[in-house]
Amino acid sequence: MKSVALAIEERSPHGIASAISRLITTGDLAPGDRLPTVRDLARDLGVSPATVSHAWQTLAAAGLITSRGRSGSFVRSMPREWMPRRYQGLDGSLEAALDLSRGTPDPALLPRLGPLFASLEVHADTISYQAKPDIPELHDLLRATWPAEVESITVTNGALDGIDRVLATLVRYGDRVLVENPTFPPFLDLLDAYGLEPVGVEMDAEGMLPDAFAAALGTSPSVVLLQTRAHNPTGASLSPERAAQLGRLLARSRTAPHAIVIEDDHSGSISSSPDVTLATTIPERVIHVRSFSKSHGPDLRIGALGGPRTLVDKVVARRLLGPGWTSRTIQSILHGLLTDTRAVAQVEAARETYLQRRLALRAELLDRGIDLPPGDGINAWLPVADERDALVHLAAAGIRVAPGTPFLLGDDVTPHVRVTVGVVPVASASLVAAALAAAAG
Incomplete structure (x- = not known):
């Protein structure tokens, strides 16, 4: 326990918490390691137990340590195993x-769902397992509000589900995928799950930097995965001019002649930026994915993707062998939310x-x-x-x-x-x- 005390230079609650945090970051304290008792560490440092107790509370609030009652305090183990x-x-x-x-x-x-329930059918029924997966009124509304003319659209269980389905039809183990750096962490977990190699592309307030994008295309990627608006985590939105630049670079690329762009518009309805897509430049190579989770409710689990018919049809066919389709009842709720004036x-x-x-x-x-x-x-x-x-x-x-x-x-x-x-x-x-x-x- 003396070794922990020796690593602490500043003996305020913040100084003690920061020093313990550094020991955890460097691996000197590993998940599951038992920490000194409050009294023992206070004695070694020559401070009051209240000072150490305050530091312990700070570390616990930051998720770095956990208390097990009389057994003492321990470095927190990794989060739940089921989480990527x-x-x-x-x-x-x-x-x-x-x-x-x-x-x-x-x-x-979030908009209230209650007023819409009275208008829904009593039974969540469907006439055929082979019927078209999307209800016509939602399909037509999505097509009318899509950022560019599109050959085919289908409804998915949110944006990440749509991206997952597209990747499953496009990639092979070891393929490279261009992503913004920084990017949404589940994208990287998803690429890991498929055995794909992410290639980070620097960005600014308008999206991927053209020079960095051009250089990254030299790695011969199969996919470009980007966020069009309200980028998570930076909040940046792709400008129309930047979208056109990136589209032209991809169209001219000799090292990525068949690369497909997957666009994630996860915050569309609550975004204040213009709706943008590379499909205005290279429509045959763009899958645009739109989510309604941020705007209408994460638990609805609904989104849509649109693009070339050959690619979208593959996604629809593969889904029929798994979840089948996105609940038409949920589709009806979304259509109501998108058309109800309130x-x-x-x-x-x-x-x-x-x-x-x-x-x-x-x-x-x-x-x-x-x-x-x-x-x-x-x-x-x-x-x-x-x-x-x-x-x-x-x-x-x-x-x-x-x-x-x-x-x-x-x-x-x-x-x-x-x-x-x-x-x-x-x-x-x-x-x-x-x-x-x-x-x-």
């Missing part, structure tokens, strides 16, 4: 006074609320010397001096954010944390910004 590897880094199961780690919409801003107004109000919350927090951070890019959607990408120290600092303030590491490819990157700014009320922006600014430094 990078998802584990986003485990938001711990309590916090203000949880900004989850990347989920504000439940209070529900449409609720989603429009949510979009404006998310925008105002983002602007308010950005303005407060700017007053404290942090220039957060304007961005879009519910997430923001905050640069910090040290990721683990920032997590510990914020946990001590009762705020939980997501670590940046799961979003990143490579080690030579600036530390960040992801903040779900969409759930920060305007009235709380000043207090939250003060805590974020202090942790960033």
